Amino acid sequence: MIKIFGSPQSSSGRCYWCLEEVGANYEAQAISFKDKEHKSESFLKINPNGKVPALIDGDLVLSESMAINFYLAEKYKPELLGNSIEDKAKVRQWSFWAIADLQPPIINIFIQKNFVPDEHRDQSSIEKSEKKLPPMLESLNQQLKGNNFLVGNKFSLADLNVNSVVSICIPINYDLSEYKNVVKWLETISQRPAFQKYISLN
Template sequence: MITIYGSPKSSAGRCFWCLEEAGVEYKNQSIDFKAGEHKSEEFLKINRNGKIPALQDGDFTIWESLAISNYIADAYKPELLGTTAQERGLVSQWSIWSVADLQVPMIDAFIQLVFVPEPHRNAEIIKKSFEKLPAMLSSLETELEGKDYLVSNKFTLADLNVSFVVGICDDIKFDLAPYNNINQWRARLAERDGTKRYKALCS
């Protein structure tokens, strides 16, 4: 049996979405941050870094959200990773870009706008983060021109991982109106059964 530790409304969300796309059975073990469960002796045996998500599949344990999703796909629905070396390379490229580049200003803005109470927000961090987004979103917009999906025009983890990060724009109220291709792609992804099952977990 697979156990995923963490909440679908956190960085673990991309792993829940992947589990739903793969159609595997799993159970969720929530971790109470306020009670310090992520730093408990028991949880540190699962991820010694004291962070969620982590996943156990039988006696196998893995942490780090992108690695978890890659493992789920590889073990249970390999086509999500692409079917040729080149496709797998591009899926990897987009997935890494989503966390190494796109997510960085998104999370900086998210922390300020969602976690920090308004009077204590750092307007400079928010401004600088928002300034970094158009170049990256324009790159994605260009890539999606004339395409339904990012890699070989079929749904892969590239779409899941990149759109998961783009979704942070909703939380930080970054206006995506100028990005037609991105909006159509997000609408297409929202129609997937796997996406609907994942979104239902977040509501």
């Protein structure tokens, strides 16, 4: 059976959601940051970078949430990757954009607001990150104009991967209301049974 390491509230969350979308049986293994389990000898054998998520499926030991999600889709539900070469390329484009460009400023705000004590919080770094978001959210909003989904007008791994980053705007209190198509897309996707199941794990 597939084994997934890390809690649904961490970067592993998008992999739990993907596991639910592909309908795979899996076993969850919590990793306690408090007890430094992610830096333990046994976990470093699974991911030498000492980070979650990690996944074991048979002989495969894999880390990096996006790589895990592409693997799960390809093996268990390939239609999530798009039907044509062009759609497959777009699924990768949106996924890589989410992890490389959109996620860093959002995560910086999340860390500053949730993990940095008041006296050490770097307000200028929060503001710098906040300034980076409008053009990216607007490009997403434009892509969703007249489209329910990002690629090929059907739910794909691009929606899952990008949504898993955009939805961090909610706990950081970043106002998305001017991005009406994005808000509608978040709402539509939140109705998916696999999403609901993943949220119930939190």
